[in-house]
Amino acid sequence: MTEKGKRRPALEGVASADRALTVLSAFRKGDRSLSLAELAERTGLVKSTIMRLAISLEEHGYLAREEDSSYRLDAEVLRLGTIYTQSFRMEAHVVPMLEELVARTGESAAFYIRRGEQRLCLFRVDSPHLLRLHVRVGDALPLDSSAIAQVLRAFAPRPLPPYVASLDLPIVTMGATDPHTGSMAAPVFGPGDKLAGALALSAPVIRWTADAQAAARPILLEAASALTRRIGGEMPEWPRAAAE
Structure with missing residues (x-):
């Protein structure tokens, strides 16, 4: 079989990326911030996993940690939303x-x-x-x-x-x-x-x-x-x- 005739292998997502996106998707209309317990309940992820993901999301500007240890969406989400709105x-x-x-x-x-x-x-x-x-x-x-x-x-x-x-x-x-x-x-x-x-x-x-x-x-x-x-x-x- 020629290279052209070969079927392209199916690609799979990255589990850690899936979990990080699940955390972001847990936020709903009206939420100012979510506690660790609320994030765990909405995502089905254990708290330790959420905390590790939150560190990376904070570093990249997607999450911010409040004084009471709850999490809110940060400016990078707004930036991407603005780009989407402009390009929509x-x-x-x-x-x-x-x-x-x-x-x-x-x-x-x-x-x-x-x-x-x-x-x-x-x-x-x-x-x-x-x-x-x-x-x-x-x-x-x-x-x-x-x-x-x-x-x-x-x-x-x-x-x-x-x-x-x-x-x-x-x-x-x-x-x-x-x-x-x-x-x-x-x-x-x-x-x-x-x-x-x-x-x-x-x-x-x-x-x-x-x-x-x-x-x-x-x-x-x-x-x-x-x-x-x-x-x-x-x-x-x-x-x-x-x-x-």
Whole structure:
């Protein structure tokens, strides 16, 4: 067998690096610092291992030790977070998801954000069908009664209870913007539970049958949840979480 034909051996991670990252990942929203006991409980690591890892993490600026011997995240984490934020490209996450939605449903997929009293089409992938709603990236449409507009009104910038508690996601509307087109939309959340935008499918009403809608609903919800995770958000549990 030639060198080119040889299979590349599988690579394994370094155990110590895995454990160090586990320690950093133990910190959650709202934590100012964590005691050694709390870190042990959250990571499943023994205290002596955590203490050894903490020494290295302190030396590299990822952890700082408080006067009470608890640990907090240090400046290097902020530095990396700032670099990530600056280099983050929404398009790199949204467009592949839209392409997947089109491949799975056969209908047009788009991502909208709210701009005042308008909804702006930020990204879009068209259906392969010739019969479809023709919307271009950059088009600004009114916040009408469409599924997309309802999502943007209800969740931007954050959910508005108790209205959202009664929503059956994804929202589906027929003929709200165009009498011949139906739409289906679900919210996508970013960091801090803030609405990032509305993920939507659109189709001519003649194809948007009850069976087609039933098949597309779980696909869209799954995509909205996956996209939320990819951009650093967390999808609430509906409708219970919306009502709390």
